[in-house]
Amino acid sequence: MKKLYLHDDCIISPLGFTTSKNLENLRSGTTGLQKLNKNEFLETPICAGIVNSEILTDAFSEIGNPQDFTKLEQMMLLAVQGVLDKNPELDLDKTGLIISTTKGNIHLLDDLADFKKERLFLSNLGNIIKDFFGFKLKPIVVSNACISGGLALAVAKKMINVGKFSTAIVVGGDMLSKFVVSGFNSFQALSENDCKPFSKDRTGINLGEAAAAILVSDLPKKNSVNISLAGDASANDANHISGPSRTGEGLYKSIQNSLKEAQISSEAIKAISTHGTATLYNDEMEAIAISRSELGEIPLHSVKGYYGHTLGASALIEAILCKHMMLNSELYPSLNFTETGVSKKINVVTAYRKSINLDYVLKTASGFGGCNLAMIFKKEGEND
Amino acid sequence: MTNLGVEHWVRITKGKIILDGEVIFSSEADIARFLKTSFKFLNIKYPKFHKMDRLSKLGFVASEIALKNNNIDEETALVFSNNSSSLDSDQNYQESVKEFPSPSLFVYTLPNIVLGEISIRHQLKSENVFFVEDEFNANLIIDYSKQLIESKKANKVLCAWLNLHNDEYDVFLWLSSESHKKEASEEQIRKIYDADYD
Missing domain, CATH: 3.40.47.10 (Thiolase/Chalcone synthase)
Known part of the structure; x- marks a missing residue:
């Protein structure tokens, strides 16, 4: 492919x-x-x-x-x-x-x-x-x-x-x-x-x-480190049209399928850019899917505290931000985080971090209609 | 290269439901009555149907007929498209905004909600996509479906053109899967869509 x-x-x-x-x-x-x-x-x-x-x-x-x-x-x-x-x-x-x-x-x-x-x-x-x-x-x-x-x-x-x-x-x-x-x-x-x-x-x-x-x-940028979309998968919850699944089923499946396509295991993921809309149900569902994927220790953020939810633009903007974080080896903080309010352990980034090697980053998104998406971005060497 | 064949197809237009070339239901009634009687014709109990918007009802009826007695599993993907997006429901919701914005109307103001409804009904935990086009374009749907099957993201694909605008409905849905015999070409798909079923 x-x-x-x-x-x-x-x-x-x-x-x-x-x-x-x-x-x-x-x-x-x-x-x-x-x-x-x-x-x-x-x-x-x-x-x-x-x-x-x-x-x-x-x-x-x-x-x-x-x-x-x-x-x-x-x-x-x-x-x-x-x-x-x-x-x-x-x-x-x-x-x-x-x-x-x-x-x-x-x-x-x-x-x-x-x-x-x-x-x-x-x-x-x-x-x-x-x-x-x-x-x-x-x-x-x-x-x-x-x-x-x-x-x-x-x-x-x-x-x-x-x-x-x-x-x-x-x-x-x-x-x-x-x-x-x-x-x-x-x-x-x-x-x-x-x-x-x-x-x-x-x-x-x-x-x-x-x-x-x-x-x-399909061609890399010349004379540059490149970021590629190494895996992507969507999956429907088949559960509810306006509420996320309680088990995070669709998102979990999306993450698993995107890992499979990227031919990596979850240990390779260095950071997660979440959907993180700050509703009770979305964030809880995402935490469950992340935990089920054994990614609970991985630094994650949501940029909704900067932009709000920009709907059809959001996952594209967040993908672009993933690219720049990976190229610059940096992580942007999740704004306004106070104390964990989800039932599973997650690792929210609260301060700007530099010099952090991000060779694989996971991006997640979910929406009405029970849809979920996971994408895995990969840092490719100049000669790959 | 994967060859995709058509297992079954359903066409719903001008008061008729056609399955694999045969008219199986017809009604002269307006769209509201048409949806009601066509649901009765399915002869199933599914109370959720009555809560759906008209676009979802159309998609539900078409998929119910196409998938009846069909061997599908949760990896059957949904690749849908139309021209008017969810405008039919958008207009209803917009009316409610003046008085009291209705959450039950608002939820249907996205074209992909019907994918959720069909996924719930048939327990499809699969790849979903909804495209909006100027007109029916079999090419995009076929290309996308091929990629899903080639990359092993789906076993089969339920493809559809599902349009509803100004009370006029135009539905063409087909179940696509890998064929070891002959490929259903874009031309053939287009021919089924264009045919007159009087």
Whole structure:
């Protein structure tokens, strides 16, 4: 099977509009979350990761007319532009385009503004990105709840292996809307304060908006240490559509299958980037799956305390962060952790760590519909 | 290279349910009544059905018929796609936001919820993916399914186009598995989808 190498990337988030700006904030423990007593989404206060529209519009006006594109489209287009800027020689005639989103422009359902109804369709979002840059291949749109961003990487790997293309840009994004915020609120899943993944006093999710893009290829980056997607697997809990399995069955199975594909045992894993949404049930389920996989001693973090839950972007952003942690031999802390609040032993990273060799990192994600995903990233030597 | 064949296929469109080329159920009724009577036609007890949104109900009925008397195990993957995502339920939820946002409606505002419903029903603990496309594209589904089987991530794949928009439903679901005889080509799959079953 061909490998999938992770090349250049770009994250557009409240933490910055370049990956390096995002990494600076992760190292210093600076959150992108803010508490808003008055907000356009709910009548009650929310704590969320919101991309400043004015700053976004300013940045976007350098590449296009902001009036022609929704906030989400602007974020996703800027993310792709960030990758293209670093790869001016990329042949867009042959480059695949894979899009991940859960709700796309769903805010238009309430008010179309000056946009056409087609903008509500997720495939249309794919075409907008394709046409903006002049990609030639038909975009592939993945919408599989909160594992979408990571699943999009797994899709890229499969399509490369089937011979559709050898290089692709994977882009993920979701934005805040009254639709999504009120929905999570109706589940009583939102926390009014900064979320506390895996902590005893955690009270729920913060939502966030972000977009990210990454160039992937079956060829390694020249003259560089490379990070590859060595194993990936998804599995359904077959248990409940809106609650995670109590036994962590689907996630456990995903982890086991991804280890198998990477041809390693759990001892090889040096760190875990969790889903860690800070709901009671998700974090407990993840701890159980991690413990069943004999990974309870392995340092782990959740970055939801920086970004909130960015839905269709989250697993892609977190995969990109895994890549940089591995290249820089560093671990970003899990913000707001107080005291372990799950029934199994886990090892939460609470301070920034340097000089830590990460040759294999596990990334996990779970979502509504009972879906789970595990990915294993591998550090490849310059001559591999 | 793996050759994928079609074990069984189900088409649901314009008031008809077709299994492997034969019309097994038809009804002139509107979609609400069509879903109700087609569930009755299945002759099973499954109270959860009545809680599902319409997209899930369509997927449930189609998969129930395709998988009946079929030898599948928990490694049967689900590779689904459509054009309208969960817009049918999105609109219902959006209506509720004005009064009282409903969690039971919100949960169905994702296209992959139907994969969860089918997984629960048939105890499939397998690979799931939901793609959104401009129109039915057998190629992507076939390619993805082949990769799942070649990489031993699935034994069989339940493939589907499951679209519901403005009360119009268009369903094509097929059970795909490795065939030692002949491959079901994209053309053949497309032909089944395009055929008229009057």
